[in-house]
Amino acid sequence: MRLIGDVGRDSVMSLSGKTVMITGAGGGIGRAVASAFARERADIFATDVKEETARQTGKEVVAVGGNCVADRLDVRSETDIQRSVGRCLEALGKVDILVNCAGILTILPFDKITQELWDGTMEVNARGTFQTCKAVASHMVTRGGGGKIVNVSSIAGKNGGAYYTHYCASKFAVIGITKSLALELAPHGINVNAVCPGDVQTEMLEYEFRTHSRIRGIPEEELRKQWAARVPLGRLALPEDVADIIVFLASRKADYMTGQSLNVSGGMVMF
Ligand SMILES: NC(=O)c1ccc[n+]([C@@H]2O[C@H](COP(=O)([O-])OP(=O)(O)OC[C@H]3O[C@@H](n4cnc5c(N)ncnc54)[C@H](O)[C@@H]3O)[C@@H](O)[C@H]2O)c1
Structure with missing residues (x-):
């Protein structure tokens, strides 16, 4: 008979020996994700279209004793994705976990959204996420060892x-x-989940404050207060709030979860 507690679980996330590939790793959430995985002793492959920011993330991980290889990756290009996954395999041997953080945002009234802007947004956020999943999941299936994929969606x-x-x-x-x-x-033991952050304090949110301030004629500081006040938990999210949930979804603790989209919004969205 199996006893309570006798389920082969351990108290920490146990990511030692795991390799995680991160897209958009030079951004606010991506950087926090890299640090959070480094704290759990995972090896990190940090990528971003802005190579310098990926390298900066790499330096921060190495500075706290972690192992990180940085690479330039533009998720709009399937060739680039294949090349980058190949580099990760060369450098770190495998990919156990993929976190898709790369994303772009523009804020415009519907009649100002051009075909170019529509396609450009889809190209990075939707197709880029899919193509990266496709390349990494193919490796995971071939390797036969299961895996974890976490995509960053949004309450949007x-x-x-x-x-x-x-x-x-x-x-x-x-x-x-x-x-x-x-x-x-x-059937391949690969879990695929998403996180849906609310308002997270990164460059992207700063762009939102600037834009809404201009559109609505409200000072940025006032908007900041208003947006924090509409969150039931009373504050804007830190990138670390999102990173912690991503690490959980990538850990053995989440082995029985797949296809879920978890809100990390301080209670703003509940479905
Ligand atoms: N900040 C928020 O409030 C918020 C809320 C919900 C969801 N998100 C999502 O979280 C993710 C991370 O956003 P963030 O807040 O850290 O913003 P950020 O702007 O700081 O980071 C986004 C990163 O994606 C990279 N990127 C953009 N285009 C790319 C491409 N073609 N290929 C590879 N990388 C590319 C950027 O260089 C940047 O480093 C995004 O998908 C965003 O949509 C953010």
Whole structure:
């Protein structure tokens, strides 16, 4: 008979010996994700379209005793993705965990969203996420050792938002990609989940404050207070709030979860 506690679980996340590939690793959330995985002793492959920012993340990880290889990766290019996954395999031997953080945002009224802007947003947020999943999941399937994929969607992937039509569409797409791949990859022991952050204090949020301040004629500082006040938990998110949930989803603690889209929004969204 199996006793309570006798389920082969341990108290820490146990990511020692695991390799994690991160896209958009030079951004606010990506950097926090790299640090959080480094704290759990995982090896990190940090990529970003802005190579210098990926290298900076790498330096920060190494400075706290972690192991990190940095690479330039533009998720709009399938060739670039293949090359980068290849480099990760060369440098670190495998990919156990993929975290898709790369993303872009523009805020515009519907009649100013050009075909170019629509396609550009989809190209990075939706297609880029899918193509990176495709390349890494193919490696995971061939390797036969299972794996974990965590995609960064948004509460904009659950709710609409005025001036966010193209961004919302791309983040809803990320949830669709996550659910479909979760079903297809489950027989291979690969879990695919998403996180849906609320307002996280990164460059992207600073752009939102600047833009809304201009559109609505409200000072940025006032907007900051208003946005924090609408969060039930009473504050904007830190990148670390999101990173902790991503690490959990990538750990053995989440072995029985797949196809889920977890809100990390301080209670702003509950479905
Ligand atoms: N900050 C928020 O409030 C918030 C809320 C919900 C979801 N998100 C999502 O979280 C993710 C990370 O955002 P962030 O807040 O850290 O923003 P950020 O702007 O700091 O980081 C985004 C990163 O993605 C990289 N990137 C952009 N285009 C790329 C491409 N073609 N290929 C590879 N990398 C590319 C950027 O260089 C940047 O480093 C994004 O997907 C974003 O949509 C952010």
